[in-house]
Structures are given as C-alpha cells and as structure tokens.
Amino acid sequence: MTEDRIHIEPGKLPRHVAIIMDGNGRWARQRGQMRTFGHAAGAETAKKIVEEARRIGIRYLTLYTFSTENWNRPPEEVEAIMQLLSKKLDKEKDNLIENKIRLTVVGDLAGLSRELQRKFKDLFEQTGRNYEMTLALALNYGGRNEVVHAVNRILTEKVNFVTGCEITEKEFEKYLYSAHLPDVDLLIRTGGELRISNFLLWKAAYAELYFTPTFWPDFDEHCFHKALADYQKRERRYGKTGEQIENEKS
Ligand code: FPP
Secondary structure, eight states, X not given: OOSOOOOOOGGGOOSEEXXXXXXXXXXXXXXXXXXXXXXXXXXXXXXXHHHHHHHHTOSEEEEEEEEGGGGGSOHHHHHHHHHHHHHHHHHHHHHHHHTTEEEEEESOGGGSOHHHHHHHHHHXXXXXXXXXXXXXXXXXXXXXXXXXXXXXXXXXXXXXXXTTOOOOHHHHHTTSTTTTSOOOSEEEEOSSOOOOTTOSTTTTTTXXXXXXXXXXXXOOHHHHHHHHHHHHHOOOOTTSOHHHHHHHHO
C-alpha cells in the first residue's frame, strides 16, 4: 500500500459486505498469461481481503466465487477453479479456525464434486461455532435460482398449506440459501462492469453499490478501504425522505 491511509469510522461499518470478484481473466491476459493464472492471483486477493475484513471488524463477508452461469466456461477453466478452491480450503482451514471465522456457502452444494462437498461439510463442522466473522462463499449460486429453490422448498414442506394462505417476506427469507446472512449493506464489484449479475438478488435489495474498474487481483486493502469510506458517506433512506432520516438522527 503506497497511498495515504483512508479513515474508516469503526462505528459505521457495513455489517454485511458482498463482493463480485471480477477481472481475473483480463488481468491475466494483460500479462500474457492464461486466465487460470488470474484466478490463482484472485484467490490470493480473496485471502487478503478476508483478513482485512476480519481485522477491521466486518461481521459478514460474501464472495461471489462461482455462479450457476460459470459452468458455461471452458471445462478446463471450470476444473482449474474447482481445484484451486479445493486447495485453498485445505490450506486455509487452520487460519479460519484460529481467527474464529465461520465458513458457510450460499448456493447449491449438491452440484459440486463429492470431494468438495466432503471438505465443506468438515469445515462447517469445524468452524460452525465461530463468531468473529462469517465468510460466505457464493458457489454454484444464482440469485434467481435461489428464489425458485426457496419457492420449491416451501411447496414441498408446506403441502398442507391451506390454499389462499399468504407467505410473508420474513417467512420466505427462511428458505433462501442466504437465510443465515443479514441484508447486504455494501455490494462491491471490481473489474469495471456495472452489473449485479444475478448476485444475492433478495438480500441486496437495499445494498449500496460500489463499482471500481480495478481488476480483482489488483484490489488491495487500500481499494477496500476506499469502498468502505465511500459507503460511510452515503445516506441510506430505505424509501424515506432525507428530512425523515435527519429527524430520526436528532
Ligand atoms: C471473475 O473473473 C472470477 C471468477 C468467475 C472466479 C472467482 C474465483 C476466484 C477469485 C478464485 C477462487 C476464490 C477463492 C475464494 C478460493 P473473470 O474470470 O470473469 O474475469 P474477466 O471478466 O476478466 O474474464
């Protein structure tokens, strides 16, 4: 970090930060390397940002690691990402435990290899009671799929629901993959695209959005602080007027 430090107000941190880690492929290509080289660098960045989030006191961090649409990538790239993930789970296990980080997944784990499922199951058991921070990996995840999956769970579990019975938002949320996470406060996307790309559609309904052209492997602690400082300058109104928010403060 060469630039000046940015002031972050400890009392005004977003509770849940979600990140679309985009730009690995372009970062690698710029260096005349294979896309998978970019993913490996991206995994290092993920580690740095998790550590920094934990250090400053972010309670929930969700990383968009592999979407339902990412299966359409060349099979070698999909395989390389899965192998990288598997290697990192082994490598970071002790760090997660030591730093009291709970690891969870949002998405359909059943679509991953048996080996990965086994590793995740073990990590859930080993880290499930950790309380300092929750790190959620969005894996085999799509926002629309999450909503449809929730509807299907409701239809299966509530077969005896009387026709005409209404479901509330609060009840519905319990069936989402992301049920264990609070609403997203800050959604960061690296890599220059200005899209949500099917990420946490329900939980990010009121998220503050932060886009940066920086490719994910170049996104360091300083970039993270800049996003947090930007978030802290925003006024979150949830449909109310600015005057109402001011009155509530006083
Ligand atoms: C987007 O960049 C990145 C992905 C689809 C994969 C994300 C995976 C990692 C960062 C590595 C594994 C992470 C962990 C947490 C172990 P892109 O390939 O779409 O880049 P491009 O837009 O430049 O092509």
